Amino acid sequence: MKLVILQENLKKYLNLTERIIGRNLTLPILNNILLTIEKNSLKLSVTDLEITLEIWLPVKIEENGSLTIPNKLLNNFINQLSNIKDQKLILESKDDNLNITLENYSITINGMNAKDFPIIPKIKTNSALELDNSMFKLSLSQILNSAAFSEIRPEISGVFFNFTNSNEKIKNFKLVTTDTFRLAEKKIECSFKEKPASFIIPIKTITELVRLFDLTEKQTTKIYLDNNQVLFDLGNIHLSSRLIEGEYPNYEPIIPKKNQTKIIIDKNNLINSVKIASVFSSKINDIKFKINPNKEKMEIFTKSEYGENKSEINIKGQGEEVEISFNHKYILDGLSNILGNEAVMEFQGSQNPALLKSNSDDDYIYIAMPLRLN
């Protein structure tokens, strides 16, 4: 293998490959990156055996070949080059080692034969679903903080992708996350022509996918399903992942269909008030809302052994007075996901889940369970 590549082109992607790898002590080869000449490009591949990232980079090829080297070492080296003017790196394999030359530097990285790298499963690329990147990124970022890794319930440790009623003119694609304390649902309209399908993608896969959108020049992402695998095709970047097995909880009944109290509130005012109140919250992070739609006021209370906080916000709304407590973190997470300046909050008494959404966007809802205090 021999090629010429620009520093910047490598640098852009090596932090990403490092993140996929994590740190693998049991199988050291997984700490490696595989370099291969393919499709007139240099292909970078890393895998943790669950998630695989493949990136094709433009290079000047002088000789075909492949080898695998420690990703961290390559990343550390490339990061130290920021003050070096010479942009062109010459990469050349010698036996299973990689020689890198530039300016007055001559580097050798000890590598291994490409055969030692795990085989990456091929995913059949037919019947793709195609989504607009900016919309897809926004949607994923709205739901991601409501998911949490659970050893006991692996099926909720991911994002639920649910495509239904593909022939109707409705928003037929839903993204759902829950950690059982709160739930987020985002509706998207998409032209999925296949039969209804639903699958669960691990949190880590989605977290990494969200970062990739900023690194591609493509406007859309293609999603392919094959057996128990999913592939996100962003042009020169492919992210593939196993799916989570099991059935996603039947969450629909949890979504409140009616309310006893409904208010509209300035989102940023509420965020500020909850943040300030949180300083005086007790160990269970509790914050109490006392809502009076008639008086157009909401009071916020927190109290701990160190002190207490009381504040007041103007609201508009209708329905019954209600006094309800939440974990303040869940309220802040929900508010941070909402578009626009006005939040809508709907309550059914102090013991039932509350609904949070934007006053200007019906596609996203956030359900928070109240704290049931004595």
Add this chain to the structure above:
Amino acid sequence: MKLVILQENLKKYLNLTERIIGRNLTLPILNNILLTIEKNSLKLSVTDLEITLEIWLPVKIEENGSLTIPNKLLNNFINQLSNIKDQKLILESKDDNLNITLENYSITINGMNAKDFPIIPKIKTNSALELDNSMFKLSLSQILNSAAFSEIRPEISGVFFNFTNSNEKIKNFKLVTTDTFRLAEKKIECSFKEKPASFIIPIKTITELVRLFDLTEKQTTKIYLDNNQVLFDLGNIHLSSRLIEGEYPNYEPIIPKKNQTKIIIDKNNLINSVKIASVFSSKINDIKFKINPNKEKMEIFTKSEYGENKSEINIKGQGEEVEISFNHKYILDGLSNILGNEAVMEFQGSQNPALLKSNSDDDYIYIAMPLRLN
């Protein structure tokens, strides 16, 4: 106590007080900040019993008094106010608690009686030494990274302040640090009219002092000595500290008086090369320099189980060829302390300490011990 204060004025200083406090589990009162009305100001005091920070802030006083509250809670609360427009906070003590009101917020922080706060020793403020802040800050920042905390040798866990020959027209004030692997010395000219004096100030005190210079509008700092205490007077900020007892090592004989090899090298080139080489350094951080003044070249080598690096830099110089190894961290620390673009390096063979300084500034020297490899 009752007063009105601007958010910003408090915010500016509470991270500093938090740093002095650290985290004290054995004596919880040390996690507190003492608030006192004094000299028509609000005085903030924190102490870890070794270092004390006192700050006087302009406020509108409505009622005298004092109390002490947890610093962290006050700091967290003030930090959350960044999006609140109302700049004026009303602080009012009630029993031993502090009420804070602004806009629609009403806060109570549970406190304790000011009598419960440790007594802060008074330091006599006569016979001051006065130093220019920008020069003092620069000088301290040049020597600080060569000091390290040592349980075995407490006397080197600080910065050595050494005033000599006060009547001569020479740079009669020296700042010295060492961790036994390297040593830094900075000479300053100052008008110290008293008899020669030397003392050792703990690293933590100096680290915090360096941060204070950016928060004062004064051009100079006064230093007072009293028994085993030192006071840095920066106007509305006073930092006092115990001194380290014991005798500072007699370091003068370590400073090389002559050399067998002397070179001049571009500082930033060398920094880049050492950083790149460090990626391929072994566990003991060794980096090898092969210096040939006749060929006007310096070669840099590192090698580990993962790979190796070789690079070359142009130098000017005279004397013998030398091959010498260092811990790369110590070379980078030294280079980062040097002013100007050109570094001077002086060697006496591969086994003796090397000297590093700027080609345009004789007031600062850095001595590094070589690694003695097989």
